[in-house]
Amino acid sequence: MNSFGYNLDMDLKTNYEKWYEGDGYYWGTEPAELCHELIKLVPPSKDVKVLDIGCGEGKDAVFMAKQGYTVSAFDITENGIRKTKKMAEENGVEVNAFIADINDFEIDDTFDIIYSTGTIQYLADDRIDWFFDKVKKMTRDNGINWFNVFVDKPFIPLPPDWDVYEKMWPTARLFTYYPDWYFERMDEYVFECHSSGVPHHHCMDVLVARKKV
Ligand SMILES: C[S@@+](CC[C@H](N)C(=O)[O-])C[C@H]1O[C@@H](n2cnc3c(N)ncnc32)[C@H](O)[C@@H]1O
Secondary structure (H helix, E strand, C coil), rough: CCCCCCCCCCCCCCCCCHCCCCCCCCHHHHCCCCHHHHHHHHHCCCCCCEEEEECCCCCCHHHHHHCCCCEEEEEEEEHHHHHHHHHHHCCCCCEEEECCCCCCCCCCCCCCEEECCCCCHCHHHHHHHHHHHHHHHHEEEEEEEEEEEEECCCCCCCCCCCCCCCCCCCCCCHHHHHCCCCCEEEEEEEECCCHHHHHHEEEEEEEEEECCC
8 A cells, every 4th residue: 555545556567557447437438639740740541651659548649540640559457458449449540459568569660650658657767778779769860759758857756556566767868869869858747647536746758769860
């Protein structure tokens, strides 16, 4: 139990497996703002391939498929992938959704957009270099990587639903993996979040980088 009285199951790779049980949507069904940003950066078409890493219950992946992209998405939770497939079916779109771990996924494909929100803090310390090397190689020329990560600030307490294998990153570390790419955006901000039902704050770094040739 954490200091908020919130039970964490240390046997699970992520407590989202439990939080995604049932038919409701923990994160709601509205797409994140990042999807609208991506649409402006790379206009949708079937030829444009998108990868959502840590897709949760699928709200962003399904929205991107509805815009006309060809979308693949993975998450470590069975419940998240079950719901992603269900949401795609209900919306009449295809999403290639599968279970995989951000720390050791194998995908033999390339993408125009690779994005991940709220998930790269699950990378183990010794997989971070591997991950960025891999996603950068998997990105097509002129493609986009959109990533965010929670960063540690002494004035912000850990969130109530902070997970077992999550790690806060130091400020600005994310930006250091892309010295050779064009930065469409680099940003850091604090925002209020109501996940878990307990209002709390996060500080987040966001990087939108383009693979210029
Ligand atoms: C904060 S949620 C964000 C979900 C989704 N991107 C969204 O915005 O709705 C973090 C996600 O990371 C997933 N996750 C946790 N550990 C993971 C891992 N090792 N590999 C892949 N996904 C993981 C969780 O299951 C959860 O869906």
